[in-house]
Amino acid sequence: MEVIQRFCKIYTDICKISTDDLASIYATDVLFIDPITTHQGLTEVKSYFNNLLEQAESCKFDIADIFLCARDDLSNSRVTHIANWTMKLVLKGSEKVITLDGTTQLGVSNNMIVYHKDYYDLGEMVYEHVPVLGFIIKKIKGRLAR
Template sequence: MNTAVTPRITQFLNFYNALSSANMQSLANIYHNDVVFIDPVHEIHGRDALSQYFANAYARLQHCDFTALDKMEQEQQGFISWRMQFCHPAIGNGKSIHVDGCSVLRWQDGLIKYHRDYYDLNEMVYQHLPVIGWLTTKVKQRMAKSA
């Protein structure tokens, strides 16, 4: 691993561990104005739209913390696998939820221009909802039996 660029991944992780509804303006410190952000639910273009997305996502979030599992950087791109622990009153009755995922990052002019997150939406949301959680568990059990 190239230690000369490692601080960008560390900066990224520190940014997310400090992010809250009170400091959305800090997005300008890490994201390019023309950023493309993709996750299993959204594709967002531009830092203003990303700021609005995060403001909505973090409005009721009680806690969110990321732990790095693995990371790699090479020139203008990087990868980090992470474990997120969060609490949200609308998901799982506010209990602590763990989700494993990873982020693919590309930088331009020292700022993140491309950010794509991969994670299991069922693990994050669906399995913690009463009817949908039961249904997704049954589907997974059935698929496991047929494999």
């Protein structure tokens, strides 16, 4: 099974994997970047996911598209694939579903992911769910949309 297929399978429901499963898709020296922070190496990525698994009741990704940008054996480009997705996250102790659209740039080399960079609206994921702050951010977005 190709690494992109393994990636899609693992991300179907992050809460149903163990952090050891991440070694089947991420290289030891993977660079993993999201809007919150950067993780260098598989050990840091496992730690990041361990924290997520402790806080999440459910974290499912519907990967709508995977686009091939460059073949890993023919390109010097860091990005070889683009994935568009919708995440549905439920935190422990909450019944509220946080739905978030995003995009991930992936770099594949030797059938392992060596580069992973997520793009999503951090405000939509975090800030809009803080009671007073969420109200203010939604009002600002509404004004800017006019």
